Amino acid sequence: MTLTFYKYQGTGNDFVIIDNRKSILSKNNTKLFARLCDRKFGIGADGLMLLELPQNKEDDFTMVYFNADGNESSMCGNGGRCLVAFAAFLGVIKDQAVFTAIDGKHKAEIKDGLVHLQMQNVSEIEEHDSHLFLDTGSPHHVTLVNELQNYDVVSEGQRIRNGAPYFESGSNVNFVEKKNGKLFSVRTYERGVENETLSCGTGVTAVALSMYQTNQTDSKEIDIETPGGALKVTFQKKEKGYQNIFLIGPAEQVFKGEIEC
Template sequence: MTLTFYKYQGTGNDFVIIDNRDAILSKNDTKLFARLCDRKFGIGADGLMLLELPRDEEDDFTMVYFNADGNESSMCGNGGRCLVAFAAFLGVIKDKATFTAIDGKHKAEIKDGLVHLQMQNVSEIEKYDTHLFLDTGSPHHVAMVEDLANYDVENKGRAIRKGAPYFEAGSNVNFVEKKSDNEFAVRTYERGVENETLSCGTGVTAVALSMHTTKLTNDQEIDIHTQGGRLKVTFQKNGNGYKNIFLIGPAEQVFKGEITW
C-alpha cells in the first residue's frame, strides 16, 4: 500500500502527519507508526499525527498523536500547532480551529504566520527542593541548571525520566537556565522519543508556568529559547494554578511524500 504523508516541524520538533479522515490507517498499527518515525529505516520524526474527522459538531477535526516509539501519547503542544497549520493547508479551517486531542478540547488561531494554541488550564504545580512537577497535557519535571549549553541532557534526563517517582510511566524532563526577566532557555528530554528533542511545546509551557510560580519572573508573557528556535507562552494566574494559557510559535510544512509498505 502506498501512503501519502506530510512532514511538518515546529521549532525543530518534527512530525509525520497523515490525513486520516477516510480512516485509511488503523490506530492500532503501532509497529507501522514506529517504522515511519524511524530516522534510519523510515521517514524520521519525533512523532506521528493523524488528522481525523471531528467527534462532535463543535470541532473542526480530531488530533491523534503517537510518539516515535509507536505508542499513542499524551498531548503534544508543538504537534498541535503543526496539525492546525496542516488543517489550514487542507482547507479544513481558515485561521481559527477547535479540535479535540487526548487531553480534551483545544482552540487555536493562526495570526501573522504564527499558531496560537490554547493549552489546558493547570490547577496545580508541585514544588520540591530540586525541581517542580506539573501536567500541561503531558507530565513535566522542571529543574534549574547552570551552563545549560554544555549540560548532559541525554544521560541526566534519562535517569530522571525512569527513576523514582516516575518509573515506567515516566516524565518528560526539562532543564532550564534564566536569560533575562522574561526569557529562559530550556533543553528537554522527551519520553517516547527517549532522547533530547530540539523543542517540546508542553515542556515550554511547563517551564513558563514554573518560572512564574517560583517568582523567577513576574511577567505573564514569557519567551522561551529552545534548541530549535523561540516560542512564547502567555497565561493568567488563577488561584494556585493558571488559565488562558497559549503556546505561540511557527509551524512549517517541510515536504510531502509517499511511502510504500
C-alpha cells in the same frame, strides 16, 4: 499500500502527519507508526499524527498523536500547532480551529504566521527542593541549571525519567537556564522519543508556568529559547492555578511524500 504523508516541524520538533479522515490507517498499527518515525528505516520524526474527522459538531477535526516508539501518547503542544497548520493547508479551517486531542478540547488561531494554541488549564504545580512537577497535557519535571549549553541533557534526563517517582510511566524532563526577566533557555528530554528533542511545546509551557510560580519572573508573557527556535507562552494566573494558557510559535510544512507500507 502507497501512503501519502506530510512532514511538518515546529521549532525543530518534527512530525509525520497523515490525513486520516477516510480511515485509511488503523490506530492500532503501532509497528507501522514506529517504522515511519524511524530516522534510519523510515521517514524520521519525533512523532506521528493523524488528522481525523471531528467527534462532535463543535470541532473542526480530531488530533491523534503517537510517539516515535509507535505508542499513542499524551498531548504534544508543538504537534498540535503543526496539525492546525496542516488543517489550514487542507482547507479544513481558515485561521481559527477547535479540535479534540487526548487531553480534551483545544482552540487555536493562526495569526501573523504563528500558531497560537490554547493549552489545558493547570490547577496544581508540585514544588520540591530540586525541581517542580506539573501536567500541561503531558507530565513534566522542571529543574533550573547553570551552563545549560554544556549540560548532559541525555544522561541526566534519562536518569530522572526512569527514576523515582516516575519509573515505568516516566516523565518528560526539562532543564532551564534564566537569561533575563522574561527569557529562559530550555532543553528537554522527551519520553517516548527517549532522547533530547530540539523543542517540546508542553515542556516550554510547563517551564513558563514553573518560572512564574517560583518568582523567577513576574511576566505573564514568557519567551523561551529552545535549540530549535523561539516560542512564547502567555497565561493568566487565577486563585486555583493558571488559565487561558497559549503556546505561540511557528509551524512549517517541510515536504510531502509517499511511502510503501
